[in-house]
Amino acid sequence: MATNITWHDGLTHAERSKLRGQNGLTIWLTGLSASGKSTIATALEQHLLHSGIAAYRLDGDNIRFGLNKDLGFSEKDRNENIRRIAEVSKLFADSTTVSITSFISPYRADRDQARALHEKDSIPFVEVHVDVPVEVAEQRDPKGLYKKARAGLIPEFTGISAPYEAPENPELHIRSDQLTVEESVTVIVEYLTSKGLVRL
Template sequence: MTKSENITWHHSQVSKEQRQELNHHKSVVLWFTGLSGSGKSTIANAVEKALFDQQIGSYVLDGDNMRFGLNSNLGFSAEDREENIRRIGEVAKLFVDAGVITLTAFISPYRADRDKVRENLEADEFIEVFVDTPLEVCEQRDVKQLYAKARRGEIKGFTGIDAPYEAPLNPEITIDTSKQPLADSVKQVLTYLADHNYVSLATADEN
């Protein structure tokens, strides 16, 4: 429910389908979800680079990056996390309308919040990518030392320690970065996109 009054939605003279035709690929949201340190951003950025190399329009919306600007006024309470994901979902929808493959890398711990984003898009425009890396592996990586701080009580409400993570029930793609290298994870995502006719990928012989 919007608080704004006296507003009207203005439709573009260019449709989403026309933009997709111009770009020679469909637009979709690849929603990477998982614990901090699971590898979401690493995979998302590597997939973006692979798509770029094939001249496929894509863009990564990263959780930390978005909190520098659009979501800089949000903290990490349950309410703020919900609003964080709602805003990103709206931004991702705009990117899909623009004909771009959008990769989002957010912990997004609550299943209901992710489901709302899915419901706000067309049936084939949301691909949930569950980066199902075990907590102990994420803690071993702990590049930002966030788990260590959470264990010491310096960070409250940290997902996986003293705040819940609700794993996807039926993700389109599941990746465990503790069991396969980055290149295989990227190939897994690209293969899904090609097999489901979102993109047409050039073979090595065509490059």
């Protein structure tokens, strides 16, 4: 750990929000593989951007192939993956961007740590459990991952050979097998506006 660094105070989060005319926050989508997280996150990002709100989506495509390409899928690496994502997401949110994360993030302690990181600096954190029975996720299986996991080709696969610890008190609980993508986005946006987190 570096010891020869000094923190320099700059604009506060509140000052940035006032200057940009928008609040920054993190919307943290968690759920099993094939639960629909990324599809909902993509649609939500597009909706917010079309509404004039700066938003950015973080998911496996732009994190696992870049910042976290040195990490595997052991429990230790999954912990570090989520730790880094939480830090990056907080930076986006601190810049007053709506940061949308879409990761399985299977361990409750890791998600709680991400929340605490935001709350320490009074940055809103909205946990969204995109919930679907594992049987439905297996039926969807767009990347064939469940099939490979059942065949023993993917060790430590969440929901099959590795645990998923569902959120106990998420801000939102979305059953993606019961709602369309559009309906799911509406649920999230209505929550954000009702709490004054975004202004459409």
